Amino acid sequence: MRASTKAGLIHEIGHTLDRVRARHPIVHSITNYVVMNFTANVLLALGASPIMAHAPEEMEEMMELADALVLNIGTLSAPWVDSMLRAASAAQRRSVPIVLDPVGAGASRFRTETARRLLHEAGPSVLRGNASEILALAGHSGPSRGVDSAHATDEAAAAATSMAAATGAVVAVTGARDLVTDGKRWVHIHNGHPLMGRVTGSGCAATAVLGAFCAVETDAWKAAAGGLVVFGIAGEEAARSDPRPGTYQVLLLDALDAVSPLHLEGGARIETGNAAVA
Amino acid sequence: MRASTKAGLIHEIGHTLDRVRARHPIVHSITNYVVMNFTANVLLALGASPIMAHAPEEMEEMMELADALVLNIGTLSAPWVDSMLRAASAAQRRSVPIVLDPVGAGASRFRTETARRLLHEAGPSVLRGNASEILALAGHSGPSRGVDSAHATDEAAAAATSMAAATGAVVAVTGARDLVTDGKRWVHIHNGHPLMGRVTGSGCAATAVLGAFCAVETDAWKAAAGGLVVFGIAGEEAARSDPRPGTYQVLLLDALDAVSPLHLEGGARIETGNAAVA
Amino acid sequence: MRASTKAGLIHEIGHTLDRVRARHPIVHSITNYVVMNFTANVLLALGASPIMAHAPEEMEEMMELADALVLNIGTLSAPWVDSMLRAASAAQRRSVPIVLDPVGAGASRFRTETARRLLHEAGPSVLRGNASEILALAGHSGPSRGVDSAHATDEAAAAATSMAAATGAVVAVTGARDLVTDGKRWVHIHNGHPLMGRVTGSGCAATAVLGAFCAVETDAWKAAAGGLVVFGIAGEEAARSDPRPGTYQVLLLDALDAVSPLHLEGGARIETGNAAVA
Numbered sequence: 001m002r003a004s005t006k007a008g009l010i011h012e013i014g015h016t017l018d019r020v021r022a023r024h025p026i027v028h029s030i031t032n033y034v035v036m037n038f039t040a041n042v043l044l045a046l047g048a049s050p051i052m053a054h055a056p057e058e059m060e061e062m063m064e065l066a067d068a069l070v071l072n073i074g075t076l077s078a079p080w081v082d083s084m085l086r087a088a089s090a091a092q093r094r095s096v097p098i099v100l101d102p103v104g105a106g107a108s109r110f111r112t113e114t115a116r117r118l119l120h121e122a123g124p125s126v127l128r129g130n131a132s133e134i135l136a137l138a139g140h141s142g143p144s145r146g147v148d149s150a151h152a153t154d155e156a157a158a159a160a161t162s163m164a165a166a167t168g169a170v171v172a173v174t175g176a177r178d179l180v181t182d183g184k185r186w187v188h189i190h191n192g193h194p195l196m197g198r199v200t201g202s203g204c205a206a207t208a209v210l211g212a213f214c215a216v217e218t219d220a221w222k223a224a225a226g227g228l229v230v231f232g233i234a235g236e237e238a239a240r241s242d243p244r245p246g247t248y249q250v251l252l253l254d255a256l257d258a259v260s261p262l263h264l265e266g267g268a269r270i271e272t273g274n275a276a277v278a
Numbered sequence: 279m280r281a282s283t284k285a286g287l288i289h290e291i292g293h294t295l296d297r298v299r300a301r302h303p304i305v306h307s308i309t310n311y312v313v314m315n316f317t318a319n320v321l322l323a324l325g326a327s328p329i330m331a332h333a334p335e336e337m338e339e340m341m342e343l344a345d346a347l348v349l350n351i352g353t354l355s356a357p358w359v360d361s362m363l364r365a366a367s368a369a370q371r372r373s374v375p376i377v378l379d380p381v382g383a384g385a386s387r388f389r390t391e392t393a394r395r396l397l398h399e400a401g402p403s404v405l406r407g408n409a410s411e412i413l414a415l416a417g418h419s420g421p422s423r424g425v426d427s428a429h430a431t432d433e434a435a436a437a438a439t440s441m442a443a444a445t446g447a448v449v450a451v452t453g454a455r456d457l458v459t460d461g462k463r464w465v466h467i468h469n470g471h472p473l474m475g476r477v478t479g480s481g482c483a484a485t486a487v488l489g490a491f492c493a494v495e496t497d498a499w500k501a502a503a504g505g506l507v508v509f510g511i512a513g514e515e516a517a518r519s520d521p522r523p524g525t526y527q528v529l530l531l532d533a534l535d536a537v538s539p540l541h542l543e544g545g546a547r548i549e550t551g552n553a554a555v556a
Numbered sequence: 557m558r559a560s561t562k563a564g565l566i567h568e569i570g571h572t573l574d575r576v577r578a579r580h581p582i583v584h585s586i587t588n589y590v591v592m593n594f595t596a597n598v599l600l601a602l603g604a605s606p607i608m609a610h611a612p613e614e615m616e617e618m619m620e621l622a623d624a625l626v627l628n629i630g631t632l633s634a635p636w637v638d639s640m641l642r643a644a645s646a647a648q649r650r651s652v653p654i655v656l657d658p659v660g661a662g663a664s665r666f667r668t669e670t671a672r673r674l675l676h677e678a679g680p681s682v683l684r685g686n687a688s689e690i691l692a693l694a695g696h697s698g699p700s701r702g703v704d705s706a707h708a709t710d711e712a713a714a715a716a717t718s719m720a721a722a723t724g725a726v727v728a729v730t731g732a733r734d735l736v737t738d739g740k741r742w743v744h745i746h747n748g749h750p751l752m753g754r755v756t757g758s759g760c761a762a763t764a765v766l767g768a769f770c771a772v773e774t775d776a777w778k779a780a781a782g783g784l785v786v787f788g789i790a791g792e793e794a795a796r797s798d799p800r801p802g803t804y805q806v807l808l809l810d811a812l813d814a815v816s817p818l819h820l821e822g823g824a825r826i827e828t829g830n831a832a833v834a
Contacts, residue, residue: 026424034592034608036312036353040478045523050478051385051424052312055355058386065385065424075592077611107607107621108614146582146607146621198813200596200606245601246809253524257476304702314590314631318756323801328756329663329702330590333633336664343663343702531802535754 009187010268013226014261016217021047025067025215029208030054030084032074032103035201038249042205045256046230048212054083063090067215070208071122073114074103074147081114088122097214097223100124100169101207106136107144119167125220127163128172128207131156138163148197153177161186170220174206178228182221189225190269191232198245199252206231209256225270233267234259287465288546291504292539294495299325303345303493307486308332308362310352310381313479316527320483323534324508326490332361341368345493348486349400351392352381352425359392366400375492375501378402378447379485384414385422397445403498405441406450406485409434416441426475431455439464448498452484456506460499467503468547469510476523477530484509487534503548511545512537565743566824569782570817572773577603581623581771585764586610586640588630588659591757594805598761601812602786604768610639619646623771626764627678629670630659630703637670644678653770653779656680656725657763662692663700675723681776683719684728684763687712694719704753709733717742726776730762734784738777745781746825747788754801755808762787765812781826789823790815 027043028051029036040050053062056079063069069091071084091098100122102115115137119127127134130149135142138159143150153175160171165183173179178189196202206228213227214220237259238251305321306329307314318328331340334357341347347369349362369376378400380393393415397405405412408427413420416437421428431453438449443461451457456467474480484506491505492498515537516529583599584607585592596606609618612635619625625647627640647654656678658671671693675683683690686705691698694715699706709731716727721739729735734745752758762784769783770776793815794807 028424032608033311033589034596037315037478037593040312041523041527044476044478049424049426051382052310052353053382053386054353055388057356057388058354061386061388062424065422075608075610076614078613104607104609108609108617110611110613110617144621145605146584146618148605198600200593200600244810244813245597246806246813249597249809250524250528250806253527254522257522257524306702311589315593315756318590319801319805322754322756327702327704329660330588330631331660331664332631333666335634335666336632339664339666340702343700528802528806531805532800535800535802 006270006272009225009272010264012222013229014264016213016223016226017230017261019216020212023216024049025212026051026065027068027070027208027211027215028053028062028066028087029070029072030080030087031070031072031204034074035204038201039205039208041253042256043208043212045253046209046212054080056083056086059083059086060090063087063094063096066096068211069096069098070211071098071118072101072103072204072207073111074204076111076114084118085121092123097125097220098122099126099128099207099211099214101204102129102133102137103204104147105129105133107146112136119169124169125214126170126172126210126224128174128210130203131173131175134160134171134173149175153179170224172210172224172228174203174228180221180225180228185221185274187225187270187272189228189232191229191236191267193235193239195239195245195248196235199249229264229268229270230259233263236267284548284550287503287550288542290500291507292542294491294501294504295508295539297494298490301494302327303490304329304343305346305348305486305489305493306340306344307348307350308358308365309348309350309482312352313482316479317483317486319531320534321486321490323531324487324490332358334361334364337361337364338368341365341372341374344374346489347374347376348489349376349396350379350381350482350485351389352482354389354392362396363399370401375403375498376400377404377406377485377489377492379482380405380407380411380415381482382425383407383411385424390414397447402447403492404448404450404488404502406452406488408481409451409453412438412449412451427453431457448502450488450502450506452481452506458499458503458506463499463552465503465548465550467506467510469507469514469545471513471517473517473523473526474513477527507542507546507548508537511541514545515541562826562828565781565828566820568778569785570820572769572779572782573786573817575772576768579772580605581768582607582621583624583626583764583767583771584609584618584622585626585628586636586643587626587628587760590630591760594757595761595764597809598812599764599768601809602765602768610636612639612642615639615642616646619643619650619652622652624767625652625654626767627654627674628657628659628760628763629667630760632667632670640674641677648679653681653776654678655682655684655763655767655770657760658685658689658693659760660703661685661689663702668692675725680725681770682726682728682766682780684730684766686759687729687731690716690727690729705731709735726780728766728780728784730759730784736777736781736784741777741830743781743826743828745784745788747785747792747823749791749795751795751801751804752791755805785820785824785826786815789819792823793819
């Protein structure tokens with residue numbers, strides 16, 4: 001990467017955030033019913049422009065408008081898989097970056113198999129999941145807590161690195177500590193706050209933020225790292241007044257609107273390297 | 279119209295608002311997944327009573343209960359179009375007013391064609407869209423920003439006037455300035471606040487408010503003007519403390535509960551006339 | 557019941573609440589689009605862990621993870637009924653408690669018949685509805701306000717008691733005063749606040765809370781009473797600052813996070829007995 005130092009990466013993330021605010025990229029999300037409203041508001045708060053549609057009839061045309069495509073398999077059903085594949089195919093033809101969120105992979109064969117199929121057929125730029133989901137995609141069988149993780153980020157580090165190398169997708173494993181790897185470069189992100197786990201769809205919202213970042217930054221590894229740093233710092237800012245979860249959700253949207261490159265300079269807590277994950 | 283002056287119209291809008299609060303009209307919305315929760319809360323905050331249902335089996339019976347029907351084509355899929363047409367048919371038989379929101383018309387042929395079909399077959403009392411959606415329905419091809427407008431209200435004024443005259447629907451074009459026309463009478467509404475564009479579904483929520491107003495006011499032009507004035511003033515009230523978008527969404531619901539005829543007397547900023555749009 | 561006094565029951569409810577917080581039971585909800593996000597956030601605020609899924613392919617596996625199943629027929633469509641029956645069948649085999657919310661029973665034959673079918677085939681531990689819904693299930697025809705009640709709780713007391721005795725489900729009728737009966741034991745709950753009726757899905761959220769309580773308390777009558785007392789007290793706490801409905805919804809989530817056994821000791825307003833409903 002051009003910016004070889006940590007400070008350089010943080011500086012670049014600030015510029016990427018500025019580009020999101022300046023360009024208002026259109027992020028087309030095919031996502032789950034539970035988080036649609038919150039995800040759209042997260043994108044608007046950040047400065048991006050959400051579209052949500054799933055009819056097969058309009059996937060091609062929606063991708064003519066979109067600057068990024070987010071595929072999220074929460075509340076999945078078979079007809080939506082078809083629409084996701086159509087949208088992904090249109091995105092590939094137009095070089096629109098795709099971000100995949102394998103919500104609940106490992107909790108059912110339907111989810112695991114659909115997530116694998118999308119990983120291989122859609123060719124996402126970024127795959128973002130919790131440690132259990134990434135491990136399930138890598139073929140590890142283990143306990144599932146449904147849509148929550150039963151594993152820490154570190155447990156999925158080797159699987160994430162191999163998967164990134166094998167698929168060409170940047171893999172982002174989120175948890176108390178986040179890991180973003182393209183198989184060669186890695187970054188650990190320590191930003192974020194436990195209250196994020198008390199708001200439904202905070203992981204899905206992070207994925208949408210990565211979509212917005214991928215829309216304006218062609219290096220998907222930097223885009224994913226940047227999106228998670230910005231989302232994590234917003235999560236910390238929202239927690240400053242020690243709110244309870246209802247108020248926290250509202251303040252998280254406010255913080256996504258307020259977060260600036262200046263916050264990043266002081267607040268980004270990352271480690272990065274080029275070899276195997278530390 | 280009986281109230282020939284601007285002050286008279288504002289006074290009538292206050293009475294219409296009072297009727298919504300007194301009668302709690304049931305507004306049946308067939309709307310998109312993204313905004314269902316917010317729309318229902320907007321209707322409750324205003325004083326109306328929301329129903330949401332889409333199964334073809336129950337459209338007829340739901341329309342026996344409803345005082346207005348809102349059709350919104352966001353997150354559209356083919357089976358929902360069938361339910362919308364069934365509900366519209368039942369509404370027509372019972373003289374229940376219909377309000378149509380052509381979300382994303384122009385962004386895909388599926389949306390544009392469905393919106394046109396509903397405009398002609400459902401026979402809505404009011405059609406509410408942004409300028410790009412109204413222009414797309416009128417057959418103008420042009421740039422699309424998906425569900426956002428790429429045009430100013432004025433650019434759609436001629437199309438709105440012609441469409442109103444041709445279809446019998448009152449056409450409401452919303453944006454920085456709103457236009458409501460029945461082809462003969464017009465009103466420009468300057469109420470509202472830019473923060474409304476930072477909350478997903480604020481346009482859809484405006485449409486639902488028009489549904490509540492149409493339920494208690496048979497002159498659809500007055501109902502549409504009234505709903506937009508009330509929604510716009512609530513949007514201004516919610517912005518008074520200069521909130522960020524998360525907090526703003528919460529305050530917008532609070533303001534819809536608080537807005538009163540007194541706010542209208544001081545706050546409505548409208549111009550009205552009887553000839554071609556100024 | 558072991559706790560023969562009112563104070564004893566309240567004390568037990570406090571322990572049940574503590575168990576929800578300690579065990580984070582997974583509540584699988586097949587529920588309506590309008591309330592999914594709010595319901596998930598209610599469960600998270602309370603300390604439970606939500607899953608939402610509806611694909612027939614994964615109902616069996618999701619029930620391997622779940623500690624309770626909530627079936628809610630708002631925004632019902634035929635394919636979802638099939639998934640509900642599959643999930644219920646899996647729940648029965650695993651002795652996972654089921655809570656049924658017959659949203660809008662009485663408003664359409666489709667809703668009434670589906671609710672009856674689920675009541676008989678799913679074998680719920682608890683049925684929670686408003687008075688009109690319970691009366692509709694009992695075969696009383698009468699006015700419907702759609703998803704709102706046209707009747708007071710007392711009007712449904714006899715029907716609830718008979719239905720509980722006949723089906724084996726605890727019946728919870730909610731309104732200004734709540735009634736919970738298993739056909740022999742009854743409790744009246746006076747907690748709650750009128751503002752709850754200004755937030756969409758507050759009834760559905762109450763049902764989800766009952767799911768979390770049933771996950772950790774095998775006596776479904778105590779679980780249902782406990783869930784309604786806790787939800788009602790949270791509803792009162794949220795109203796203390798006299799908020800408007802938007803702010804109230806946020807504070808309700810905060811209050812569900814904050815409510816403690818201590819609040820119950822001082823705040824639970826219940827009457828209980830063993831004979832016919834007083």
